[in-house]
Amino acid sequence: MKPSPFDYVRATNLTEALALLERHGEQAQILAGGQTLIATLNMRLSAPDWLIDITRIPGLSGITLTETHLVIGALTTHREIERSALVAQYAPLLGQAAPHIAHAAIRNSGTIGGSIAFADPAAEWPACCVALDARFVIQALSGERRVSARTFFRGLYDTDRAAHEIITAIEIPRERAPRRSVFMELARRHGDYAIVGVALLGRVDQGRLSDVAIGYVGAGATPLLAQGAMAALEGQAADADVLARAKAALAQDLDPSGDLYNSPATKRHLAAVLLERAVKQLLA
Amino acid sequence: MKQPITLQVNQNTYDIEAEPRRTLADALREDCGLTGTHLGCEHGVCGACTVIVDGDPMRACLMFAVQAEGRAIRTVEGLAAGATLHPLQQAFIDHHALQCGFCTAGFLMLATSLIERADPPDDQELLDALSSNLCRCTGYKNIVNAVRAASVALRQR
C-alpha cells in the first residue's frame, strides 16, 4: 500500500497554488491535512500527477470574528476548532461535533477546509455547516466568491468547487445570542465515520422551539437539511405528537443508502431515534 | 524523483534523499533507520505508526516525509532519557501493557503527548484518547492502567 509517484509542490502563497491548479487541472490535488487523501493515495484509489501542499500558505488558518461572521480559515484543524473559545461562544455546535471526528491524532492534522472540499456525507463538518447556514469563501485566480453551504454540496463527493478553486474560509453567521445546539451521532465504534448523525439548532422559550435547524450526517448522498422536520418543530412545544410529526417528516427529508451493517430502513429508524433524543436534550 | 529532505527526529538531524511519495513512516524506518515506528494498516486506522509532530500525536502513514520538513518529530527511540526509561515505558513493564509489542510504540507516543500536557487527563479522556489506536493482544485494560499510572508518576517526579 504505497502511493503512485507524483510531483510535489509546497505552495508559498495562494496565487502560486491557484496558478498550479489552473495549469494542472484535474491532474492536481490539493494537499491540506491529508488525513483522507493520503489514505486513498496509499491504497492507490487515487493517483494524481501533482500534489499541491497548501498547508504552509500564510493566512489560511485560524479563527476570527468579524461584525457579521465567525470566520474559520480553511486550514484550521479539527483540533483547533474543538479547543477554540471563540467557537465555543459563537458556534458551540462545532465544538460539540469535533470530538466525533475520528481521533485526536487525526484531528491534529485534518482541516475543516479539506473536510468540506471532500464532501463525505458521513462527515461531521458539512452537516454542521448546512445546519448553521454557513457559507464558503472560494478563491480562483479570477477572483473570490461565496457559496452557501446549503447549495454547495451537489452529490456524492460532488461540490460546487471547480478543480481550479480553493476553499479559503468558512463563514458562520453571527447571532446576537447563539442558539442552543446538540450534536449526536451513532458510529459503530468511537471515532468511526457516522452511521447517521444529527446537528440540531434552536431556541427554547417556555418550552417552545424556534429558529430550528437540523442537519443530517450520513442520511443521503450529501449532508441534508431536514426541512420537513424543522417545519414540524418550529414554534411548537415538542410533545409526543409534534415529535411524531417531525420524525414522520424525516421520511421525505432523508434519503440514506445502506452500508455494510445497516440497511436504508435501519438508518431512517436510527435518524428518527436520534432526532427525538436530540430534541429532548436541547430542551433539557 | 528523489529529492533531499531534512528531518528533525528526536533532536537529531537526518539528511535523506526520498521521493515526495515516501511516507514519513517509511522515511523514519528505512531512511533514518528508526524501525521502532511500525506500520499496521497504512490507512490511518490502527495507529501503530503514531509519532509526535510539533507536540501532537499524528499518523506517520498519513504524512509524507517532505511535509514533515522543519517540524520537530519524536519517535519511540527518543523516549528514554539515555539509559533511563521514560516513566511510561516503565509503567508498561509494570502493568504488562504489551504482549507482541507491535502496537506499543504507537501507544507510547499517543500516551506521551497526553500525559506530558500541563493538565492531566481524566479517566474518560484517557479512554477516548487511547481508543484511537488498536491493540490485538492485551485487551487494553493494562494499557489504560499503565498510562494512568505513568501520568501520576510523571507528575510526582
Added chain:
Amino acid sequence: MTSLDGGMGHYTDRLLHCENAVSASFAFHPVDGQPFVGQSIPRREDARLLIGRGQYINDLALPGMLHVAFVRSPVAHARIVNVDLSAAERAPGVHLAVCGADLLRALPPVQDQQLPLPAKWKTTVSHKIFDPRQPLLAIDRVRHVGEAVAVVIAESRYLAEDAAERVVLELESLPAQVDPEAALAADAVVIHQNASSNQLAEFAIAKGDVESAMASAPHRIKRRFYHHRYAAVPMECRGVAAQFDERTGSYTIWSSTQVVHWLRREASQTLGVPEARIHCIAPDVGGGFGGKGHVYPEDLLIPFLAHQVRRPVKWIEDRREHQQSACHSRDQIHDAEVGFDNEGRVLALRDAFIMDCGAWNPVGVGIPYNTASHLCGPYDVPNAAISARVVATNKVPNAPYRGAGRPEAALVTERLMDLIAHTLGLEPMEVRRRNMVSAQQMPYPVHLPYRDGVSIVYDGGDYPGALQKAVDAIGGLPAFRAEQAAARAQGRYLGLGLGSYTEGTGVGPFEGASVRIDPSGRLYVAAGSCPQGQGMETIFAQITADQWQVKPEQVMLTLADTGAISMGFGTVASRSTVNLSAAIHEASTRLRKKVFAIAANLLECADEDLELRNGTVAIKGVPGKSVSLADVARASRPGWDSKRPAGMDAGLEETYYWEPSTVTWSYASHAAVVEVDLALGRVKILRYAIAHDCGVVVNPMLAEGQIIGGAVQGIGGGLMEEMAYDSEGQLLSGSFMDYLLPTASDVPSITVIHQETPSTLNPLGVKGLGEGGAISPPVALANAVCDALSEYGIEINSTPIRPEAIWQAVKTARASHA
C-alpha cells in the same frame, strides 16, 4: 539473531547501551527458596520492545535486499486465460516478474505436505478427506479475491507496486460460490476440478444411542446455529524474507510464522534441498493467534525468488493483502438437536454441521474435528452423534484461529443450554449445574476420540465450581435478578449470559527442549516453540530457574529458530507451556545426573549426597561445601585436563522431546451482564467475569493477560468483527475501515478468577490457556442479549450480534405481540 543485527550494525551501540541500562528494571529477586513458577515476574521481552528495538520481519535490512509486491485476483472465481507480465518487466527497478505458469515450469509441485493424521484417529473415526494442494501462485484458475496470481521483485516496495499495476490479467469469470450449502448442490460449479464436488471432507463420531435416546426424550429442541467468519487479524501482517547462500547452497528464511520447523520441512520439499540446508527463524512476531500457524504459499515462494535473483528478497504483507489472503476462520452452520428430560438433563445431542473452508483447506479437518470433539463441553452427555462436512467456496481459506473450532461448538451447546432453561422455566445456570460433570466424576471418560486418536478423558477440575465463581464475580444470581427487575421497571433491559467450555490443550505429537550449561554457569535453553507475545522467554526462564535453583536472569532462551534445535512443532493450539515445560523438566532431570556426577568427582563425595543450592551443587547439610554450575561446566569440557569421572563423555547438554500421552483439559465459565438499548439495538457490556482453570499458573500476570486478550478477541467477534462477502464473492471487510476491531472504549473491565487444578499428565501440572479466553464471549453475549430481551422471546442463534438484527427482532416481536 546475529543475522538480523548484521543489517543494522550502525545502531547496535546505542541498543546495547540501553539494554544494559534497562536490564536492572526487570531483574527479579524473590525470597530465597520460593519457586519462580507462580510469580508475576515482569517480562524480559519488554525492554527491547519498549525502546523501539524489537526486531520484526520488516525491520530486517540486508545488503542488496529486493522487495516484492503481489498481483492478486480481483475476482472470486475465474479461469486464467493469460497473464501478461511484459509491461511490468520493463518497469523501473524491476528484477523479475513471475506468474503461476512460469512457476509451474521452474518449481514443479510436490506431494501433499499436510499435517499427517495419527493412525489411531484414522482407524477410529469414519472420514473422507480430499485436500487439494494450493500452488504457490494460481495456475489455471483463481479461486478467491486476493489469491496471488503473479509476483514482482523490484528495488523497493514502491517500485514493485508500480510494476504490479502494469501486469495485465485476462480472466474468464466463473460463477462464484459464496454460500456453502448452495455449493453442495448437484449443479454447482466445482471449484477444484480434481474433486467430484465442493465437499472436500466429511467425518462422523458418536457415543451411545442417539436415535433411541432422542426418540424417547420428553423434550426436544432443534435449531440452526451459525458462527460467522472472522479472523486473527494480528497487528503485524505476515512477512517473509529469504537469502540464498551460494557457498553452501543453503537458504535462510525469516518468516513471521508460528511454525518454523514445519516451514523448514515444507521448504525442503518444495525447494528440493535437505532440511540441513535451510535455516528458518521467526524474529519478533507481532501477534499470530493461529493466523500464522501454518505454512503459506508466500513462505515458500520468497526463498525460491531469492534463489532466482541471487539477492535477499523481502515481502511484507500489507493490510489489504492480509484481509484478503491471510486465512479467515470460524464460518460454520450447525443443525443441532437436543433431547432432555423434565429436569433439564440432556439425554441426547445430535449435530450435523458444515464448515465453509473457502478456496483451500490448509489444515484438513483440524478445525471441524475440534468442534465435534468439544461439542459436549463440560456436560455429562450420555448420547451424542456429530457429523461434519467441509465445503469449498470462493472465499479466503479457513484455518485455525484462537479457539479453532471450539467457539463454534460453544455457540451450539451453550445456546442449547439456555433454550432448555427457557423451555422448562429454569435458570440457565441451574440447567448447566445439573448437566455438568462434577468434581467427583473426575477423571471423566467422554467416550469420543480426540484428534490425537486417544479416547477423551477429562483429567480433573471442578466445572460447577468455576461456574459459581464466575456468576458470583458479577454479583451473584439473586442479586442480578433483582437488579434486572429494578432496571426493567425503569425501562432498561439488562441480561445475564453464561458461557462454559472445556478445551483439550497441550496436544502432541511433541515439543523438545535442549538444555545446556556453559563455563559461564549460564543455562541455555533452545526449543521449537515460537512466541508472538505470550512472554515465553520469561516463563520458560522461570521454569528453568526452578529446575536448577538459579535466578531466571541466568537462563538464556533461543526459540523459533531451527538452527537451535533439530526438531520442533511450533506454537499453536494452546500447547507450548504444556509440552515445553515438560521437555525442559525432563532434559534438566537427565542433565542434572551428569552435573551431580561431575560435581561429586570435584567434591569427592557420592552423587546422592548432593543437592542444588543457590545456583551451586552442594553437599547436603554441609554449608560452604559446594561447586558452582560454572565449575561443573568447566570440568565437563573435553580436553586433556578434564575433571570428569572416568568414562563420562564431555559436555553438559541434554535434549528431550516430550511426547504427551494425550491432551490435558482446561475449562472455564464466562458470565456477562449486558444492557441492550432497544431503540438502537446496541449492546453495552456492564460486567464480565471469567473463572478458569489452566492447572498450575506459571506467571499469573501473564496468564491474566492471555485470558483477557483472548476474551476481548471473543467480544470483538461476538459484536463487531466480520469477514463479510457479497454475492459475487467480493470481500466487504477489506480494510480497517470496514473490519471493526474493538478499541479501548469497546471493552468492559474483565474479572479473572484462577481456579487451580494441577494437570496429572505433565510434570509441572500445567494446562494450556492461550486460546481459551476467545471461546466463550460470542455465546455468552448472545445468551445475555436473549436474557435481556426474554419478554420478546427473541433468540440469537447466529453471530455477530448486530445492532440492526436486534432492532429488527424487537420490531418484529412487538408487531406480532400487538
